[in-house]
Amino acid sequence: MASFPRLYNTLTRSIEELTPKADRVTIYCCGPTVYDVPHAGHARAALAPDLLVRRLRNQGHAVSYVRNITDVDDKILARAKKNGEDPLALSGRMATVYQEQMRAVGCLTPDHEPRVSDHLTQIFELTATLLQNGSAYAIEPEPGQKDIYFAVRSFEAYGKLSRRRIDDLIAGARVERDSDKHDPLDFALWKSCGPDEWGWESPFGRGRPGWHIECSAMCGHYLGHGFDVHAGGMDLIFPHHENEVAQSEAAHPGEGPLAKLWMHNGFVNVDKQKMSKSLGNFVTVSDVLERNDAEGFRWFLLGAQYRGPLQFDTETLTSGRVVFPGVDEAERRVDYVYGALQRLRELVAAAVTPTAKLPAELVPFRERVANAERACEEALDDDLNTPVALAALGEMAQAANEACDLAKKRTKDVGFQGIAGFLAHQILVAMAKVGLDLGLMHATPEAYFARAQTRRMALRGLTAAAIEEKVAGRAEARKNRDFAAGDAIRDELLALGVTLSDTPTSTAWSIAQ
RNA sequence: GGUGAGGUAGCCAAGUGGUUAGGCAACGGUUUGCAAAACCGUUAUACGCCGGUUCGAAUCCGGUCCUCACCUCCA
Numbered sequence: 001m002a003s004f005p006r007l008y009n010t011l012t013r014s015i016e017e018l019t020p021k022a023d024r025v026t027i028y029c030c031g032p033t034v035y036d037v038p039h040a041g042h043a044r045a046a047l048a049p050d051l052l053v054r055r056l057r058n059q060g061h062a063v064s065y066v067r068n069i070t071d072v073d074d075k076i077l078a079r080a081k082k083n084g085e086d087p088l089a090l091s092g093r094m095a096t097v098y099q100e101q102m103r104a105v106g107c108l109t110p111d112h113e114p115r116v117s118d119h120l121t122q123i124f125e126l127t128a129t130l131l132q133n134g135s136a137y138a139i140e141p142e143p144g145q146k147d148i149y150f151a152v153r154s155f156e157a158y159g160k161l162s163r164r165r166i167d168d169l170i171a172g173a174r175v176e177r178d179s180d181k182h183d184p185l186d187f188a189l190w191k192s193c194g195p196d197e198w199g200w201e202s203p204f205g206r207g208r209p210g211w212h213i214e215c216s217a218m219c220g221h222y223l224g225h226g227f228d229v230h231a232g233g234m235d236l237i238f239p240h241h242e243n244e245v246a247q248s249e250a251a252h253p254g255e256g257p258l259a260k261l262w263m264h265n266g267f268v269n270v271d272k273q274k275m276s277k278s279l280g281n282f283v284t285v286s287d288v289l290e291r292n293d294a295e296g297f298r299w300f301l302l303g304a305q306y307r308g309p310l311q312f313d314t315e316t317l318t319s320g321r322v323v324f325p326g327v328d329e330a331e332r333r334v335d336y337v338y339g340a341l342q343r344l345r346e347l348v349a350a351a352v353t354p355t356a357k358l359p360a361e362l363v364p365f366r367e368r369v370a371n372a373e374r375a376c377e378e379a380l381d382d383d384l385n386t387p388v389a390l391a392a393l394g395e396m397a398q399a400a401n402e403a404c405d406l407a408k409k410r411t412k413d414v415g416f417q418g419i420a421g422f423l424a425h426q427i428l429v430a431m432a433k434v435g436l437d438l439g440l441m442h443a444t445p446e447a448y449f450a451r452a453q454t455r456r457m458a459l460r461g462l463t464a465a466a467i468e469e470k471v472a473g474r475a476e477a478r479k480n481r482d483f484a485a486g487d488a489i490r491d492e493l494l495a496l497g498v499t500l501s502d503t504p505t506s507t508a509w510s511i512a513q
Numbered sequence: 514g515g516u517g518a519g520g521u522a523g524c525c526a527a528g529u530g531g532u533u534a535g536g537c538a539a540c541g542g543u544u545u546g547c548a549a550a551a552c553c554g555u556u557a558u559a560c561g562c563c564g565g566u567u568c569g570a571a572u573c574c575g576g577u578c579c580u581c582a583c584c585u586c587c588a
Contacts, residue, residue: 013517032588045588075586162583168515169584211586233588234518240587265588266518272580276587303536304526308518309581311525326525329537339550379527387527391535401551405544408551483546490548501549510549 005055005381007229008307010237010262011161015383018056018261020228025056028219028259029067029110030232030240034094035076039282040312041233041268041275042098043105043297048265048306049231050107050439051384058437065110066222068215069095072116072208077198087198088117101285104294105301106439114218116209120200122217123209126251127189135250136189138204139180145192146204152185155246161262162238187243189213212243216251216258219244225252230259235274237264265306275312283312288327291459292513293452295440296331302386302438303330328513333394334440335452340397341431342445343404344424352425353418361406362423368399373430380437393434393441400427449510456511460497467498471507474500 004018018025029049032042046067053065071091080087095115103109116123127148130136135154138146152158152166159165169185188210193199199206219227225248232241241262248258267274270281288297303326304310315323358366372395379388407420435441443451457463470489477485490500497512 030588033586039588041588043588048588073586162516164516164584235583235587238516238583239585267582267588269581274582274587278586308526313525325537329525333536336551343551385527387525387536388534391527394535398552405552478546481546487547494548499549502545502547508549 003059003381004061005052006383007052007261007263008383009260010264011257013163016261018228020061021226021260024062024064025229026223026227027053027063027065027229027231028215028223028227029065030215030230030236031067031069031113032098033070033073033075034091034098035073035079036094036277038098038101038285039268039275039277040285040288040301041282043102043285044268044301044306044310045231045233045265046102046107047105047298047301048263048384049229051302051306051380051386051437052229052231052263053108054439055380055384055437058433064112064223065108066112066114066219067110068218069098069113069115070214071095072214073211074208080198091115091117101289104289105285106295106298106442108439112222114222116214116218119214119218119221120202120209122221123190123213124202124204126213126217126220126247127209128203129251130189130247133250133253135247137182141180141192144205145207146190147180147188147192147207148190148204148210149181149186150189150243150247150250151182152187152246153183155250157249158246159242161245162242164238164242187212187239189247212240213247215240216244216248219258220248220251225258226256227259229261229263231263231265234264234266237262263306266304266309268312269309270312270314272309272311283314283324287322288324291322291324292327292331293334293448293455295443295448296334297327298440299334299390300324300327300330302390302440305387306384323513331452331513333390334448337393337397337431337441338443338445338448340400340404341428341441342449344400344428344431345445347404347407347417347421347424348428350421351414351418352421353415354422355419358423359416359419362403362419365399365403365423366426369396369427369430372396372399373434376434376437386438389434389438393431393438396427396431396434400424400431403427453511456497456513460511462496462498462511467493467509470498471500471509475507 006015006017009016027049032038053063056063071088076087076091080090083090130150131138131148136148136150138148140146166185190202190204190207190209192205192207195206199208245258269275273279273281275282313325315325317323372392376389376392379385379392403420403423407417410416431441470493474486474489493500499510499512501508
């Protein structure tokens with residue numbers, strides 16, 4: 001029986017079960033305007049729909065996922081001018097960075113990543129439709145040029161998404177400089193420009209599209225009118241999404257709403273304030289990935305439910321180095337879970353004896369893991385409650401560690417080892433499933449720890465060869481039972497950030513964050 | 514002014530009427546040559562404030578204080 005997640009719908013202000021119109025769930029996410037590198041907030045915004053897509057696919061549903069890239073915009077033009085760069089070269093460059101970094105934080109590549117510059121035709125068509133049916137009007141600042149505006153008052157339902165009344169908006173009265181508009185709330189579909197300015201030839205003369213029209217044109221082109229889920233940041237509810245609704249629904253009268261369900265993610269806050277370019281308090285994704293593991297960052301972002309605020313703390317150490325304590329903490333959790341996975345894999349590698357009936361002392365482990373797996377899925381289906389889902393994954397890792405501890409105590413019981421290995425295999429399967437939903441734990445533990453170690457060594461200016469030389473020296477001292485000398489070396493390494501852990505046969509080392 | 518979100522233990526963060534969220538940090542213990550990791554326990558009868566409803570409220574209702582966001586570009 002097919003089931004679907006329940007999600008908060010901004011349109012109805014309530015939690016609803018996602019009920020797709022057709023066999024394929026259609027999802028559109030408002031991506032970034034690419035005039036600069038992405039910051040932590042962009043990553044959070046990409047994450048919410050990514051979780052939904054993952055969950056749906058893992059439940060066996062077909063999904064069409066579209067995330068646009070706005071590569072035509074006045075901010076891009078302004079930045080390009082400043083750089084002395086072609087605007088599309090700048091936006092192209094930044095789009096690549098965005099795509100790479102979103103992939104790095106574990107976001108699936110969307111089925112389509114349309115760019116405005118490739119969809120001018122669709123924008124022309126939509127604009128023409130709105131002109132034809134009286135939803136939009138043209139003003140001619142120069143002969144042969146046209147500025148085209150959407151007539152907000154022609155769309156009766158205007159304000160239904162953001163719950164604003166037109167008259168309240170007028171009362172809120174920003175100063176309107178462009179008095180050519182019929183109404184101060186009207187917004188541009190097409191902005192004319194001179195022959196030497198950045199723009200495209202259109203049926204309305206040379207110019208550039210307005211801010212909102214590109215999303216209406218692209219979501220309609222890829223998903224049709226009336227798709228299932230439209231996602232984006234909370235700051236887009238008004239005016240961007242309100243205007244999208246107005247444009248698209250005015251162009252498709254009688255065809256129902258543009259999107260059935262609107263999901264909006266909360267902000268990443270720095271000192272309780274929204275992280276934003278204009279405040280200058282932003283931390284870029286590169287800043288974080290330089291310092292922390294990508295999965296640690298993802299875990300951090302999942303640590304708060306997507307609709308609420310997420311507190312991003314920064315701390316400057318006495319050394320001057322800036323660290324992100326919250327991300328560090330999340331990364332330690334990732335270490336913990338990978339550590340448990342590694343132990344499970346070792347147990348499986350040693351022996352696996354499939355059995356229909358586990359001994360009584362192992363039954364509780366299997367039950368805990370099954371419960372945690374169910375809790376994780378239920379949490380995700382309940383409006384993507386990722387903090388609860390992460391707690392469930394942590395519970396699985398803890399059960400795994402306990403089971404491994406138990407097996408370790410019984411190393412001489414060969415029969416038990418095989419059965420424990422079988423249990424370990426089952427736990428691995430369950431954790432892999434949960435990891436797939438969350439977009440976490442997709443590396444092998446060995447690969448994860450190797451990459452973490454490489455990065456942490458680089459941060460501290462250490463090399464493996466230097467560390468191993470010290471470790472060898474300590475092993476020699478310990479072999480001679482000169483524990484004082486051995487401990488001195490260990491303390492020396494610890495001061496450098498290297499932690500040693502002795503096993504009966506060898507010494508492993510790891511780097512602190 | 515209009516609209517919306519939120520205030521939960523030292524910190525982060527779930528929870529929308531009654532049975533443990535979870536994590537981090539700190540401390541104690543098991544284990545260890547000593548450590549690390551792992552495991553167990555404590556910190557924790559926390560829910561901005563004042564009333565009300567109820568057998569029972571962090572959770573519902575009324576009031577109030579504070580914070581943040583959107584109304585101009587924003588994920």
